Amino acid sequence: MSSLALLLLLAPVNAWADEPVTYTEHIAPILWKHCAACHRPGEIAPFSLLSYKDAAKRANFIASITADRTMPPWKPEPGHGDFSGARRLSNAEIDLLARWAKTGAAEGDPKHLPPAPKFTEGWQLGQPDLVLKMPESFKVPAGGADIYQCFVIPIPLDRDRTVSAVEFRPGNTRVVHHALLFLDSTGAARKKAEAEKGPGFRSFGGPGVTVTGMLGGWVPGQVPQHFPEGIGLSLKKGSDLVLQIHYHPSGKAETDQSQLGIYFNKKPAEKLIAPLVLRTRDIDIPPGEKRYQRTVTTPPIPVDVYAVGISPHMHYLGREMKAWAELPGGKTERLIWIKDWDFNWQGSYLFAKPVRLPKGTILKLEAYYDNSADNPFNPSNPPKRVRFGEETTDEMCLCPVTVYTDRREDSAALMKWQGLGLGSDLETAGAMAAASIPTDKLVPPGGVPIPERYKAVLQQFDVDGDGKLTVAEIDAMPVLVRNKVKAAIKQYRDKQADPPKK
Numbered sequence: 001m002s003s004l005a006l007l008l009l010l011a012p013v014n015a016w017a018d019e020p021v022t023y024t025e026h027i028a029p030i031l032w033k034h035c036a037a038c039h040r041p042g043e044i045a046p047f048s049l050l051s052y053k054d055a056a057k058r059a060n061f062i063a064s065i066t067a068d069r070t071m072p073p074w075k076p077e078p079g080h081g082d083f084s085g086a087r088r089l090s091n092a093e094i095d096l097l098a099r100w101a102k103t104g105a106a107e108g109d110p111k112h113l114p115p116a117p118k119f120t121e122g123w124q125l126g127q128p129d130l131v132l133k134m135p136e137s138f139k140v141p142a143g144g145a146d147i148y149q150c151f152v153i154p155i156p157l158d159r160d161r162t163v164s165a166v167e168f169r170p171g172n173t174r175v176v177h178h179a180l181l182f183l184d185s186t187g188a189a190r191k192k193a194e195a196e197k198g199p200g201f202r203s204f205g206g207p208g209v210t211v212t213g214m215l216g217g218w219v220p221g222q223v224p225q226h227f228p229e230g231i232g233l234s235l236k237k238g239s240d241l242v243l244q245i246h247y248h249p250s251g252k253a254e255t256d257q258s259q260l261g262i263y264f265n266k267k268p269a270e271k272l273i274a275p276l277v278l279r280t281r282d283i284d285i286p287p288g289e290k291r292y293q294r295t296v297t298t299p300p301i302p303v304d305v306y307a308v309g310i311s312p313h314m315h316y317l318g319r320e321m322k323a324w325a326e327l328p329g330g331k332t333e334r335l336i337w338i339k340d341w342d343f344n345w346q347g348s349y350l351f352a353k354p355v356r357l358p359k360g361t362i363l364k365l366e367a368y369y370d371n372s373a374d375n376p377f378n379p380s381n382p383p384k385r386v387r388f389g390e391e392t393t394d395e396m397c398l399c400p401v402t403v404y405t406d407r408r409e410d411s412a413a414l415m416k417w418q419g420l421g422l423g424s425d426l427e428t429a430g431a432m433a434a435a436s437i438p439t440d441k442l443v444p445p446g447g448v449p450i451p452e453r454y455k456a457v458l459q460q461f462d463v464d465g466d467g468k469l470t471v472a473e474i475d476a477m478p479v480l481v482r483n484k485v486k487a488a489i490k491q492y493r494d495k496q497a498d499p500p501k502k
């Protein structure tokens with residue numbers, strides 16, 4: 001290669017550094033492509049960036065906020081997961097914005113202006129097969145703390161279906177900050193809503209009940225998408241949608257009535273979406289601790305899966321979360337790395353192409369928390385001890401990987417393996433009930449002795465070999481085993497509390 005060609009390759013932007021940067025030729029295409037989804041009237045951002053005037057008066061601000069990559073908001077680190085709809089400016093684009101600001105934000109020749117962007121009004125994926133709307137509008141006061149409200153909406157289905165896509169439409173973008181979409185087929189959420197005044201119920205971290213599925217989540221600017229052809233999410237007849245919305249008061253009293261569009265597969269999908277959940281409830285962060293670490297390692301997965309999405313979740317102390325897969329052949333597949341966690345910009349990310357994780361793959365998760373006073377998001381001042389829980393002041397370490405399997409049986413096997421049974425057999429129901437109880441509420445500090453008859457199975461989890469299972473040892477178990485063990489301990493304790501009459 002000639003040295004000139006090499007130079008051009010190395011410095012594609014500087015090569016043209018003398019050419020004036022103008023709005024019509026260089027800047028409008030960047031802002032329309034990367035910013036206008038949110039920065040246009042009616043969308044979530046505080047101002048529009050559609051016109052020359054809008055952009056020119058903020059040229060310096062735009063230059064600095066793109067240089068430090070605060071905007072556009074996009075949390076995953078490059079090289080860790082290839083996501084569809086990734087919002088990342090190239091270095092060349094950032095450079096153009098900087099040069100435009102520095103050289104006086106010229107407009108340029110209007111004939112260079114490309115055709116204005118067209119935005120689909122209404123449903124981005126077209127008219128949904130089913131629209132679930134909050135039955136009444138919800139009042140958000142002008143000020144005060146953020147509100148996390150769960151609305152329970154029955155899903156009218158005459159048979160089990162499979163879902164190819166969902167699209168969430170906030171009723172009021174001034175106050176709807178983000179939404180999580182849970183499914184409940186047990187009626188637990190419905191009961192909780194009935195017990196509270198007003199529509200739905202309050203719950204910060206999760207839905208506050210053990211849910212039976214998830215339809216994903218929504219953050220501003222998220223582009224709805226269909227799963228690849230033939231892949232779907234099972235939606236059982238009789239399920240409720242538990243729509244958790246995070247409201248951020250706007251300074252003015254507002255109302256919201258959001259809705260969710262559901263798109264079914266044309267033909268019931270054979271390849272079913274299932275969550276492969278990486279999590280631990282073993283969280284106990286001392287006050288002042290700056291870099292508290294949690295790791296999660298799954299046992300080898302029992303079937304081949306294809307990962308289509310991933311949704312890291314922590315609360316306000318969370319700083320960093322990384323997930324990866326170690327394949328049986330020794331290859332590592334990086335799934336995601338959020339290096340600068342921001343609770344307010346948590347997303348459900350979809351991979352650009354499904355990531356194959358063969359049977360035997362081990363999934364790993366690493367998370368860091370900052371419980372010092374230096375963490376500006378720390379909800380407690382002074383910092384205090386923080387444990388697992390669903391409140392604003394608790395923490396979570398959770399990362400569902402959305403996967404599908406080649407065969408329906410495999411999906412059921414995967415759910416069963418994790419203790420998220422699909423059936424309603426008593427054993428599973430017991431395990432699900434026990435799953436929501438923090439282990440330290442069941443197990444005394446010294447641990448519980450392993451009964452002789454279970455030694456063969458459970459000994460491998462007794463890491464320190466003292467014949468007892470401690471909270472940490474139980475929480476480190478595979479989910480299915482852990483929930484069964486917890487259910488058994490609970491049953492044992494309930495019996496002791498209420499001894500059978502002779």
Ligand code: HEC
Pocket residue numbers: 030031034035036037038039044045046058061062065066071072073087089220221222
């Ligand atoms: C996904 C939606 C979204 C996209 C895409 C987006 N923004 Fe923003 N932007 C916001 C929101 C929301 C705010 C308000 C501040 C916040 O909540 O973080 C904001 C705030 C800003 C601010 C003001 C920041 C402040 O501190 O007041 C600037 C400047 C800005 N954006 C520029 C841009 C530029 C330039 C782009 C494209 C390169 C862009 N944004 C893309 C949502 C977006």
